[in-house]
Amino acid sequence: MCLGIPGKVVSIKGDFAEVDFGGVRTKVSLLLSPDVSEGDYVLVHVGFAIQRLGQQEAIETLRLFKEIDRGYVDSIEGNG
Amino acid sequence: MLTQSKAMDEENIASIILKELSRLADGHLRFMEVCGTHTVSIFRSGIRSLLPEGIELISGPGCPVCVTPVGEIDRAIAMAQLRDVTLLTFGDLMRVPGSSLSLYEARAMGRDIRVITSPLDAVEIATREPGRRIIFFAVGFEATSPAIAAAVKEAMRKRLGNLYLLSSQRLIPPAIKALLSSKKVKIDGFILPGHVSVIIGKTPYSFIAHEFCLTGVITGFEATDILEGIYMLLCQKKEGRSEIEIQYRRAVKEAGNRLAMEVMKEVFEPVSARWRGLGLIPESGLKLRGGFKEMDASEAFDIPYKDKEDPPGCLCGEILQGLKSPPDCPLFDKRCTQQNPVGPCMVSSEGTCAAYHRYGVYHEGKRGKDTSRSRGRGKIDSRPYTRTISALP
Amino acid sequence: MTHDLIHALFLPFLKNKLLCALDDSAVIPTGKGSRLAFTTDSYVVKPLFFPGGDIGRLSICGTVNDLAMAGARPLGLSASFILEEGFSAGKLERVLSSMKEAAMEAGVMVAAADTKVVEHGAAEGLFITTSGIGVISEGVDISGSRAMAGDAVIINGPIGDHEIGVLVARGDLSLEGKIKSDCAPLNGLVQAMLDTCGNIHVLRDPTRGGLATVLWEIANASKAGVIIDDQKVKVRQEIKGVCDLLGFDPYYLANEGKLVAFVPQEEAETVLEAMKANPLGREAGIIGAVVDENPGKVLLKTRIGGYRLLEPLSGEQFPRIC
Numbered sequence: 127m128c129l130g131i132p133g134k135v136v137s138i139k140g141d142f143a144e145v146d147f148g149g150v151r152t153k154v155s156l157l158l159s160p161d162v163s164e165g166d167y168v169l170v171h172v173g174f175a176i177q178r179l180g181q182q183e184a185i186e187t188l189r190l191f192k193e194i195d196r197g198y199v200d201s202i203e204g205n206g
Numbered sequence: 207m208l209t210q211s212k213a214m215d216e217e218n219i220a221s222i223i224l225k226e227l228s229r230l231a232d233g234h235l236r237f238m239e240v241c242g243t244h245t246v247s248i249f250r251s252g253i254r255s256l257l258p259e260g261i262e263l264i265s266g267p268g269c270p271v272c273v274t275p276v277g278e279i280d281r282a283i284a285m286a287q288l289r290d291v292t293l294l295t296f297g298d299l300m301r302v303p304g305s306s307l308s309l310y311e312a313r314a315m316g317r318d319i320r321v322i323t324s325p326l327d328a329v330e331i332a333t334r335e336p337g338r339r340i341i342f343f344a345v346g347f348e349a350t351s352p353a354i355a356a357a358v359k360e361a362m363r364k365r366l367g368n369l370y371l372l373s374s375q376r377l378i379p380p381a382i383k384a385l386l387s388s389k390k391v392k393i394d395g396f397i398l399p400g401h402v403s404v405i406i407g408k409t410p411y412s413f414i415a416h417e418f419c420l421t422g423v424i425t426g427f428e429a430t431d432i433l434e435g436i437y438m439l440l441c442q443k444k445e446g447r448s449e450i451e452i453q454y455r456r457a458v459k460e461a462g463n464r465l466a467m468e469v470m471k472e473v474f475e476p477v478s479a480r481w482r483g484l485g486l487i488p489e490s491g492l493k494l495r496g497g498f499k500e501m502d503a504s505e506a507f508d509i510p511y512k513d514k515e516d517p518p519g520c521l522c523g524e525i526l527q528g529l530k531s532p533p534d535c536p537l538f539d540k541r542c543t544q545q546n547p548v549g550p551c552m553v554s555s556e557g558t559c560a561a562y563h564r565y566g567v568y569h570e571g572k573r574g575k576d577t578s579r580s581r582g583r584g585k586i587d588s589r590p591y592t593r594t595i596s597a598l599p
Numbered sequence: 600m601t602h603d604l605i606h607a608l609f610l611p612f613l614k615n616k617l618l619c620a621l622d623d624s625a626v627i628p629t630g631k632g633s634r635l636a637f638t639t640d641s642y643v644v645k646p647l648f649f650p651g652g653d654i655g656r657l658s659i660c661g662t663v664n665d666l667a668m669a670g671a672r673p674l675g676l677s678a679s680f681i682l683e684e685g686f687s688a689g690k691l692e693r694v695l696s697s698m699k700e701a702a703m704e705a706g707v708m709v710a711a712a713d714t715k716v717v718e719h720g721a722a723e724g725l726f727i728t729t730s731g732i733g734v735i736s737e738g739v740d741i742s743g744s745r746a747m748a749g750d751a752v753i754i755n756g757p758i759g760d761h762e763i764g765v766l767v768a769r770g771d772l773s774l775e776g777k778i779k780s781d782c783a784p785l786n787g788l789v790q791a792m793l794d795t796c797g798n799i800h801v802l803r804d805p806t807r808g809g810l811a812t813v814l815w816e817i818a819n820a821s822k823a824g825v826i827i828d829d830q831k832v833k834v835r836q837e838i839k840g841v842c843d844l845l846g847f848d849p850y851y852l853a854n855e856g857k858l859v860a861f862v863p864q865e866e867a868e869t870v871l872e873a874m875k876a877n878p879l880g881r882e883a884g885i886i887g888a889v890v891d892e893n894p895g896k897v898l899l900k901t902r903i904g905g906y907r908l909l910e911p912l913s914g915e916q917f918p919r920i921c
Contacts, residue, residue: 169404
């Protein structure tokens with residue numbers, strides 16, 4: 127059980143964040159993960175962020191998901 | 207978009223791990239995965255077709271669709287038949303057969319049954335439609351319960367008054383304990399659920415190692431995660447260790463998500479729950495605490511739970527415990543198929559029987575029945591395919 | 600369910616040689632060497648309007664495509680409208696304008712039409728039925744039962760766009776993104792393919808039930824085995840995001856601007872070139888092949904080199920949480 131995928135927090139408004147998953151965006155509740163900032167990566171399950179992922183962990187996950195192309199990875203790692 | 211080079215990475219990593227598994231595999235080992243999403247990932251990635259002979263994967267009772275008793279589906283449908291009631295549920299439950307209808311069929315007959323993808327949708331719908339009584343038939347494990355709890359709190363805060371919870375939530379560690387305590391199952395270790403563990407952390411599984419001297423690895427859901435998890439289980443066996451380890455390091459912290467657990471505990475208390483195939487397990491379900499009683503559908507609506515028998519011949523119970531395999535069931539592939547499922551193990555895309563039915567067993571081009579005790583491990587002779595695939599431009 | 604309905608209820612009453620082929624269009628010999636293709640389809644999509652199209656565009660493209668999948672050049676369509684009383688004139692204009700645009704793109708005429716108004720609530724707004732007639736040139740022999748060992752399996756682009764586009768437009772999923780239906784008339788692309796290769800064996804558009812379902816239908820009709828390489832099947836990043844979020848399997852999602860072609864291996868490269876020169880074929884690629892082994896089965900080679908069976912869709916795909 128449980129589909130959960132990592133996404134990037136694009137903006138925060140109150141208890142909700144706009145999270146981007148490879149170009150698709152959805153509103154996600156931060157009630158279970160309040161220490162989240164813009165730019166963070168979060169693991170989302172049933173519309174809630176259930177874990178904040180460290181940037182390195184997120185990149186590792188996204189590499190596994192193959193969601194992002196080389197240029198984007200480079201820019202996050204400061205190589206772009 | 208997947209580029210050719212990245213695809214090769216995943217295949218390369220998998221191939222390296224598989225070589226190691228072949229090297230280490232010794233004798234016959236059975237690992238149980240306790241998470242419906244793992245079952246689907248294993249099936250979709252074709253991992254079973256690649257594992258060496260000595261490693262067998264069994265699907266355990268971690269598929270909420272498979273373990274929800276028939277009587278609970280019937281009760282939900284009965285509630286949906288009441289005047290002004292809208293029943294909300296996750297898509298997973300829609301096609302599970304009750305004793306006469308599934309929720310999908312009840313919807314087709316005109317009942318107001320809707321699929322939601324988040325517990326907060328239930329709050330939104332109740333807010334938007336104050337004239338309806340909204341019942342959220344909530345199924346799930348510890349990954350989902352904190353979210354359901356947060357939605358309940360939100361509904362109370364808004365004093366909605368028309369939202370009810372019909373809880374069909376279950377807890378994983380008690381089910382594993384019940385399985386192991388029955389001493390009927392022969393398992394060498396567990397592939398433990400990744401997202402349940404994001405919430406509960408590592409500690410609740412310690413009994414697996416300390417009381418039963420078995421191994422457990424908390425694993426992610428990508429094919430390479432699962433292979434790495436199996437590798438870690440194998441290493442433990444080889445080294446004579448019994449520990450709970452975390453493969454899914456990028457998401458699971460040892461202590462879990464404390465806030466999520468607090469929210470869950472604030473709203474719910476553990477109660478005995480019936481699991482299809484495992485019977486009544488103490489403290490393995492969740493019920494709303496006293497302070498939230500007014501939202502409890504099982505109290506607000508006079509439609510009690512009635513125990514129903516499984517369809518005659520259906521072996522879902524034993525299959526969920528890892529005691530039998532789909533071909534052992536007299537209904538499998540005869541009366542019970544993907545197009546016409548009888549038991550939940552076939553309905554659910556995560557169910558063992560569905561995965562087995564789709565995966566099939568191949569020997570030299572004939573669809574053969576696996577009559578051995580070996581479970582779900584058919585091998586396809588891949589040589590002709592390998593040649594054809596590598597010839598594709 | 601539709602598959603069962605057809606076999607259990609409709610065929611016993613309506614069966615005849617033409618219908619029982621169960622291809623996208625009926626092929627009717629005219630007795631003069633040429634053949635006609637004839638098809639019909641009803642459109643009940645909700646919502647009526649979605650990114651990339653609407654019920655009007657769908658009703659033209661869907662029927663044009665069914666004719667094209669028989670290798671026919673569409674000659675004309677008919678369109679019947681069932682409207683709910685009080686249906687907005689503005690919306691109707693939008694739908695009709697879409698139909699006009701789609702018909703022009705396809706180079707086809709709506710030669711006959713009919714309208715009925717029913718009471719409020721009886722038609723969920725608007726239903727459209729279109730029928731189409733086309734002509735199949737001599738020598739063209741395309742059918743779901745003609746797949747042969749050695750054929751290459753080609754698709755003209757990524758899968759899943761239409762169904763996800765409609766789902767997102769429905770508003771139930773609270774998702775936003777650059778997702779739009781791929782709804783398009785494929786007859787031009789098919790003509791370009793036929794001009795290059797007179798021996799295409801199968802053409803099919805993976806609509807309801809998705810790619811997996813049509814491949815299975817073809818494998819069964821042809822009593823052939825099909826092997827697909829998952830690494831070669833493309834899914835747009837946004838579509839993959841939605842699928843990962845909601846547990847959908849892209850192989851079962853409907854497409855409205857895609858076709859699969861089974862062509863003899865030696866012609867595959869030429870057909871591919873012709874496809875890539877067409878705007879609807881730029882992302883075309885070979886995704887698999889037909890083999891002798893396991894007739895009637897479709898096998899998928901997964902990204903890690905494993906294998907799994909692709910079975911047809913049974914029932915609706917629901918978003919999952921688990």
